[in-house]
Amino acid sequence: MINTAGVLCHFTPAMRYMQFTHGEQNQKWSTPIVLPVKRSPLIERCTTVEDSRSARAALGVELARSAGEIARRWFDTSALAVESKQDGSPVTQADREIEQFIRAEVAQHYPDDSFLGEEFGETTGTSKYRWIVDPIDGTKSFVHGVPLYANLIALEEDGTIVAGVINLPSAEVLMHAERGKGCWKNGKQVHVSDKTELDGAYVMATWLEDWHPDSIVDLQSAGAVIRTWGDAYGYMMVASGQAEAIVDYTTQAYDLAPMPVIIEEAGGMFTSLDGVREINGGNGIASNGAVHDSVLKIVNQG
Ligand code: IPD
Ligand code: CA
Ligand code: CA
Numbered sequence: 660m661i662n663t664a665g666v667l668c669h670f671t672p673a674m675r676y677m678q679f680t681h682g683e684q685n686q687k688w689s690t691p692i693v694l695p696v697k698r699s700p701l702i703e704r705c706t707t708v709e710d711s712r713s714a715r716a717a718l719g720v721e722l723a724r725s726a727g728e729i730a731r732r733w734f735d736t737s738a739l740a741v742e743s744k745q746d747g748s749p750v751t752q753a754d755r756e757i758e759q760f761i762r763a764e765v766a767q768h769y770p771d772d773s774f775l776g777e778e779f780g781e782t783t784g785t786s787k788y789r790w791i792v793d794p795i796d797g798t799k800s801f802v803h804g805v806p807l808y809a810n811l812i813a814l815e816e817d818g819t820i821v822a823g824v825i826n827l828p829s830a831e832v833l834m835h836a837e838r839g840k841g842c843w844k845n846g847k848q849v850h851v852s853d854k855t856e857l858d859g860a861y862v863m864a865t866w867l868e869d870w871h872p873d874s875i876v877d878l879q880s881a882g883a884v885i886r887t888w889g890d891a892y893g894y895m896m897v898a899s900g901q902a903e904a905i906v907d908y909t910t911q912a913y914d915l916a917p918m919p920v921i922i923e924e925a926g927g928m929f930t931s932l933d934g935v936r937e938i939n940g941g942n943g944i945a946s947n948g949a950v951h952d953s954v955l956k957i958v959n960q961g
Contacts, residue, residue: 712814715769715788716822716837719812722764723835726757726810727828730795734829735804749798754778757794757810765790777913789815791916791938797890806830809891813916820938823917825891834895834921842925844899851927851947852900858882860950863896863905865889870908870958877957894918897945898925904946904954908932915943922946932959 733739733753741749758776765774773789774782790812795801797808806829814822822837834849836842842849854860860883864870867887878885883903888896893905898921907914915929915938922929928948931940934955946954 712788712816712821713837715772715814716835718764718768719790719814719822719824720833720835722761723810723812723824723826723833725764726761726794726812727826727833729753729757729760730801730808730810731828734801734806734808739802741802749802750778751795751798751802753801754795754798758792761790761792761794761812775913777911787817791815791820791913793891793913793916796914797892800890807888807890807892809895811891811913811917813920815916820916820919823920825895825917825921827892827895830892832895834898836898836917836921836924838920838924840924842898842921844895849899849925851897851922851925852903853949854903854947855949856882857950857953860884860903860954861886861896861901862954863888863893863902865893865905865907870906871960873960874958877960878954881953881957883954891917894921894945897927897947898922900925900947903950904944906932906954906958907943910938910941910943912938918943918945930955 730753733751739751739753741751744750755778758778762774762776762779765772769786769788771784771786773784775789776792776794778794793811795808796811801808807827810826810828812824813820824833824835826833832845834842834844857878858881862878862883862885864885864887866889867875875885889905893902896902897905919929919936919938922945926948927946928951929943929945930936932942932944932955933940944955
């Protein structure tokens with residue numbers, strides 16, 4: 660498309676989607692109309708190997724970027740309506756709109772793949788791939804104007820997470836990893852810290868309400884610094900060596916789906932609080948590996 664200045668314009672999938680679903684900025688959200696989108700050059704290149712894992716991984720990165728564009732459009736606007744879900748957690752138009760956008764894109768590119776999303780549940784396909792999406796992780800941050808919310812996309816192949824993306828659009832950080840190809844933050848490869856002691860280690864929590872008070876005391880007695888820079892942002896900090904561990908006592912698969920590949924490709928360790936390498940345990944811990952057992956031992960008491 661050529662704009663009025665005669666410059667070649669490229670509409671990303673999210674821009675085209677928003678153009679047809681919103682019209683003017685801040686217009687009240689309504690049921691999205693999903694129109695076919697033009698593939699970007701990145702996707703065109705990738706789909707020459709249509710069925711490969713890497714093509715899907717690249718699509719995941721592009722969709723996370725596009726999800727971020729939708730989120731930023733809604734972030735910190737008074738037009739955002741917040742509702743409570745049955746579990747009491749907040750949900751917004753942005754959560755639903757982003758998930759519907761990603762679902763439509765995945766269905767268009769890979770109609771045989773399965774899909775699990777926080778807001779619209781499970782769709783079962785026939786291929787060996789499943790996409791797992793949390794459209795906005797950290798919705799409480801999102802609705803309070805805190806830029807530490809994220810768009811999470813993960814790709815599972817035969818039951819194993821093989822690619823993942825954490826995109827923090829308002830913080831302008833995107834982290835992605837594919838099995839065997841390293842963990843990358845804004846284009847730079849990252850690694851977990853090499854700290855081996857709890858003394859001085861940073862341990863993240865999304866919230867402390869479900870922590871046993873003795874665990875907090877014992878971590879602090881061991882010299883650890885506890886901070887609530889949580890949700891996906893905390894996992895990103897661990898992967899990039901800015902913190903040593905994050906502990907989540909209450910999670911669903913979509914809260915954690917990108918973390919195994921992100922953390923492991925950065926050289927760290929991800930497990931449930933039972934020490935099992937899985938995202939379905941109802942909780943999770945990620946660390947630099949060196950402090951994993953000592954943090955697990957302390958947080959599992961009580
Ligand atoms: C939350 C985050 C957080 C976890 C909460 C989730 P949401 O997700 O994933 O890390 O501890 O239990 O609800 O609701 O902001 O997508
Ligand atoms: Ca969410
Ligand atoms: Ca979440």
